[in-house]
Amino acid sequence: MAASRPGPPQRAPLPPRGRISWFEIVLFAGCAAFVGLDLAPALQDVSVLTFLFAGLALAWNIAGGYAGLISFGHAAFFGTGAYASTILLLHYDLTPWLGIFAGASAAALAGAVLALICARLKGPFFILSTLAFAEVVRIVALNWPALTGGPEGLSISPVPDLANMVLASKQGYAALMFGYMALVWAITRGLEASRFGFRLLAVRDNDDAASAAGINPLAVRTAAMALSAALTGMGGTLFAQYFLYLDPTYVISPELSFQFAMLSTVGGLGTAVGRSWGRS
């Protein structure tokens, strides 16, 4: 009986690599048209969030879909990126255009640490550890008011200023988020066709066989988590620049982590276009 003992998991056949389908072209053209149109503000809000979360789901998918690292702790990276760039902006007057990379680096570091902590864990243990990791980050952020403003959060001045990535129109934000989504999509696509991408799949599908073929699974997992975390951190910065307000209870909540994972899963694991489709 199938239910009695889990057999080897059924994997979907690998999608064709490196080729861009007509579907993707149409989808992206449609999204670009949405940016170009002068829509009602409520609709523009929808498109800003759609593009942002599509990018975030794509970023989650690098770890969760390609490397098989099902993480329920990505909100920690999102929060790290958002806080890093915002703190740099507020205390050191560094523009978020650069701060976004600082945030991405901080998030990548956090991702690498998480991957190393959880190196030996599989299945439910890995999932629960990522959840606990994000909770640790959230509680620290909540109780370190000098750095993060604690439960009151941080606000960014709402005066439009292109140099500080505070845009005047929602259309501008939609374009920015579209750029982010396109970037994460391009990286994912590049990954699919690359040697590193194949290593991810190999490690996901059979750890031992991958080691036997000369792949270091720990290094591959750590790199995948760091890349996914860095991209999620960039999303965090963009989120902070759009809402101009951050508090640990939302940006590092378990619910947000679940959301990334869920959007990604709706689109289908381990394919590039599915992510964006799940949100659209």
Added chain:
Amino acid sequence: MTTLLQLLVSGVLTGSIYALMSIGLTLIFGVLRIVNFAHGEFLMIAMYGAWALGRLCGINPYLAAIIVIPAMFLFGAAAYQLVVRPGLGKPHLVVAFATMGLSIFLQNAALMLMTADLRDIPPVFARSLTLGPIYIKDELLLGFVITLACTSALQWMLKRTYLGKAIRATVQDGEAAQLMGIAVPRIFLITFALGSALVGLAACVMVPLFSVFPAVGLNFVLIAFVIVVLGGMGSIEGALIGGVCVGVVQSLSGYYVAPAFAQLFFFLLFLLAMIFRPNGLLGQQGAATIGTSE
């Protein structure tokens, strides 16, 4: 010295109640090898049940257990049939998301039906017990006794009865158990329902101590995850020890460091346990490294 003793006593007692709430999860985790992310919402529903019986019918919450436990058994059986069973044998993500979807659904349903208000029942016991300089809340002490009784009964059931032996055989080797004539799918169903019934008992013990609100589950389920992994998945004594550890850590760090950091400490405890003892304190060898459904 008295303060320390007081903190230890309340830590152990609160921890035992946390353990009671986690036993259902560890049982399900150990036998079906799945994480029930809706565990906290099961607790929430059962707590609302106990609250409603207390508030509307004036039934003492400890007596309400007689109604809440069978109701949760049936609820668990239904949830298993509808949500969990279709995902068994597929990658963990499937069951994780199915139960998480159930959890979101239940939480929002509760929000709609019950609103976000905090609900309490009046205290059951008028005063605390004093033991020399130590104060003990009667509800906590009673919870501690119920937890011990419940774990002993469960141990006895697992060791001595046919059902218990069938459950243990399924844990050891599901295929061989099936060949020996054990109806493994039915064991899964009974275990899941039994785990849910235990949550019902925990809810009745917790209602006099904690307020009920739709999101109450999330907070407790995170504690339960920590306890289950700390104790070793599927181990009932482990859950008891894990629960007491978490209770003591929470009470000590809450007093000596800061209440806000109490949770931080047990999540750190959890991560340390994962790094150095990935099988938990009393878990099966290699449980964490054998990919459970891969």
